[in-house]
Amino acid sequence: AQKITQTQPGMFVQEKEAVTLDCTYDTSDPSYGLFWYKQPSSGEMIFLIYQGSYDQQNATEGRYSLNFQKARKSANLVISASQLGDSAMYFCAMREDTGRRALTFGSGTRLQVQP
Amino acid sequence: GAGVSQSPSNKVTEKGKDVELRCDPISGHTALYWYRQSLGQGLEFLIYFQGNSAPDKSGLPSDRFSAERTGGSVSTLTIQRTQQEDSAVYLCASSLSPKAYEQYFGPGTRLTVT
Numbered sequence: 001a002q003k004i005t006q007t008q009p010g011m012f013v014q015e016k017e018a019v020t021l022d023c024t025y026d027t028s029d030p031s032y033g034l035f036w037y038k039q040p041s042s043g044e045m046i047f048l049i050y051q052g053s054y055d056q057q058n059a060t061e062g063r064y065s066l067n068f069q070k071a072r073k074s075a076n077l078v079i080s081a082s083q084l085g086d087s088a089m090y091f092c093a094m095r096e097d098t099g100r101r102a103l104t105f106g107s108g109t110r111l112q113v114q115p
Numbered sequence: 116g117a118g119v120s121q122s123p124s125n126k127v128t129e130k131g132k133d134v135e136l137r138c139d140p141i142s143g144h145t146a147l148y149w150y151r152q153s154l155g156q157g158l159e160f161l162i163y164f165q166g167n168s169a170p171d172k173s174g175l176p177s178d179r180f181s182a183e184r185t186g187g188s189v190s191t192l193t194i195q196r197t198q199q200e201d202s203a204v205y206l207c208a209s210s211l212s213p214k215a216y217e218q219y220f221g222p223g224t225r226l227t228v229t
Contacts, residue, residue: 035216037220043204044220045206047218047219050216091157093158095216101148101163101165102148102160102163102171103148103150103158105150105157105159106157108156
């Protein structure tokens with residue numbers, strides 16, 4: 001069974017600094033995708049970044065990058081140059097390509113950016 | 116273009132009543148997903164539709180929960196005889212196809228069972 005673990009319930013970061021949000025996963029499927037979503041206080045789920053299990057390079061999207069370490073089964077999100085608007089809940093998720101099409105989510109990390 | 120929409124945005128109901136939650140996916144998206152988010156928790160998968168069929172209902176927590184999708188578009192999630200533990204935000208997502216990796220989420224319906 002697939003499982004996502006986020007061990008940081010809450011994180012603080014100073015504005016303009018970088019922050020890493022941890023995510024580990026467990027799956028027996030060789031083909032899978034890893035995702036990060038942002039959920040502001042308004043409640044909507046905003047897709048940030050995707051990494052396929054066979055992708056050779058770490059995914060990047062603007063200030064977001066995914067530090068993918070396949071052997072360690074980790075998929076940490078790095079946010080560079082934090083902004084006040086980055087304050088939100090962040091969820092790591094996974095989908096096995098040959099199994100269920102739905103996403104399995106971690107419990108989330110609440111990030112607070114301080115001025 | 117229009118995103119995923121859900122209605123109502125908020126629903127307060129008495130224990131034991133039935134409720135219907137509606138999801139309008141993005142036009143042309145064949146895959147549709149329902150998730151539930153309890154307070155302070157991550158999202159929990161409920162059911163997945165491909166077109167009008169539901170190949171994966173494994174996340175429905177009890178037989179009080181059912182869902183349908185008509186015309187390959189609108190979906191309705193029905194909860195019968197609601198219980199207080201059903202209180203949560205119910206989120207709908209759609210994707211262009213089952214293989215498409217990006218799921219677009221609606222704003223959710225906040226259900227409160229009193």
